[in-house]
Amino acid sequence: xxxxxxxxxxxxxIFTNGYAYGFLRGKIYQGNLKYACVPGLNCYSCPGAVGSxxxxxxxxxxxxxxxxxxxxxxxxxFLFGSLFGRFxxxxxxxxxxxxDLLHKIPLSRKRKRLPFHHILKYGKYVVLxxxxxxxxxxxxGGFAKVPxxxxxxxxxxxLFGALxxxxxxxxxxxxxxxLFSWKxxxxxxxxxxxxxxxxxxxxxxxxxxxxxxxxxxFSLVQVHxxxxxxxxxxxxxxxxxxxxxxxxxxxxxxxxxxxxxxxxCPEGCLHFSxxxxxxxxxxxxxxxxxxx
Amino acid sequence: xNVMNQWNQKGGSRQHxxxxxLFGLLVGAAFLCIGGIRGELAVIWQKAVMICMECIGxx
Numbered sequence: 427x428x429x430x431x432x433x434x435x436x437x438x439x440i441f442t443n444g445y446a447y448g449f450l451r452g453k454i455y456q457g458n459l460k461y462a463c464v465p466g467l468n469c470y471s472c473p474g475a476v477g478s479x480x481x482x483x484x485x486x487x488x489x490x491x492x493x494x495x496x497x498x499x500x501x502x503x504f505l506f507g508s509l510f511g512r513f514x515x516x517x518x519x520x521x522x523x524x525x526d527l528l529h530k531i532p533l534s535r536k537r538k539r540l541p542f543h544h545i546l547k548y549g550k551y552v553v554l555x556x557x558x559x560x561x562x563x564x565x566x567g568g569f570a571k572v573p574x575x576x577x578x579x580x581x582x583x584x585l586f587g588a589l590x591x592x593x594x595x596x597x598x599x600x601x602x603x604x605l606f607s608w609k610x611x612x613x614x615x616x617x618x619x620x621x622x623x624x625x626x627x628x629x630x631x632x633x634x635x636x637x638x639x640x641x642x643x644f645s646l647v648q649v650h651x652x653x654x655x656x657x658x659x660x661x662x663x664x665x666x667x668x669x670x671x672x673x674x675x676x677x678x679x680x681x682x683x684x685x686x687x688x689x690x691c692p693e694g695c696l697h698f699s700x701x702x703x704x705x706x707x708x709x710x711x712x713x714x715x716x717x718x
Numbered sequence: 719x720n721v722m723n724q725w726n727q728k729g730g731s732r733q734h735x736x737x738x739x740l741f742g743l744l745v746g747a748a749f750l751c752i753g754g755i756r757g758e759l760a761v762i763w764q765k766a767v768m769i770c771m772e773c774i775g776x777x
Contacts, residue, residue: 460766461759470766471773478766482773486765487758498753498762501746508742567777577772588774598769598776606775644738 427689431516435523442466443520443586448473452595463499465506466519467634469580471587473594481558481580481634485573488562507641511648515628515635516682521582522628528620537623538669546630547680553579554633577605581613581627624667628682639679649675649683650699657693665690672696 442464445455455476464477480502487496506514515522529536540546553575561574576583588606592599619626628635651672662672665686675681675696688696753759771777 454767454769456767458763461763463762469770469773471770478762482765482770483762486762490761494756496753496758497749497756498758501749501751501753504742504746504749506746508739508746567772572777573770573772576770577775577777580773583770583773584775587770588776591769591774598774601776603776605777609775641742644742646739 427685431684432523432526434517435519435526438466438518439520439523442468442477443472443474445474445476448475449590449594452591452593452598454591463502464518465510465514467521467580467582467632468519469576469583469587471583471591473587473590475586479582482573482576485558485562485576488559489571489573493563503637503641507638507645509646510638511642511645511683512635512638512679512681513645513647513683514638515632516684519628519634520586522625522682524585524617525620525625525627528617529624531621534622538667540623540626540630543629549630550632550636550639553631554636558633575633578608579612579631581609581616584609584613625682629668629680635682636679642679642681643677647683648699649681649685649688650697651676652695655693655695659692661690661692662687662696 448454452473454471454473457476459476460470460478462477463480463483464475465480467481468475468477468479470477470479470482480499483502484496484499487494487499510518557575557579561578562571565572565574567577584606588602588609592602592606616627616631623629653673656672662675663669666675667684667686668680668682670678670681670687672687672695675687683698685698688694688698
């Protein structure tokens, strides 16, 4: 499962960033595929990107004059969220892949969460409301509204957009200043933190994860937990990179559907399914059942 | 948050769980069509085919 997921992540990242000419010339793809968005966080200013970034697109619609409901992006989020939920984060997001790979580096003792996780996990909702929402509606740079999340926070834009473009385009390199340094600093902190903590950006800051997380409770792709067969051994929670208990896995907004719980369960009572899991308010028996 | 808990306790999420995704899919398709008709996809394309200076930390 682990290898399959990594392979899918790599193939999807190459597939959605396959415009090799852009990397060579320091330019971006300008074809019709950019009418559509890719599901994960993938900067459309990446020289290889063949689709649009869903958060960039949402902000572009919010940046229009006055306030108009961004129907196209609401539709996109409902469409992909209802089908996949945060499966997209776990399997199809290029920046998630980068963090996953960094977390495999055996440099320090690994942590699943940061201290004060129970508070910090709401950071992604704050970013969604303040930067993507209010920021894009009310923050002006000159006379034009600015995509505040892209401008001040997005590490994907710095990694996949800025660095390759600045490396191959001298005119852009000359213009890089304080803002670029700020964004580069954020990227470096997040990348270093990823070596120790599992996906810090996804867990605490990603507004796309906040959106898809809401769909986890009813999305088509579910991790189904068979409570009756569970022997409460805790193997799934130990394997879970975001430390979720089996009763939380199905509907939690934090579950990225990585499938590690399913692979770790000795009884096979966790598996990908279309069927939703049991109500998260029902707790399993703490005592393990006697096995004959 | 309390409202969501009450909703879950009443079995709301269980009832919607099996068909909720289909409802979401239809809503999504409808919204996407409305957005397309209003020319929003063109707005997205216009933004996506230019190098976004804000995204790369220059603008």
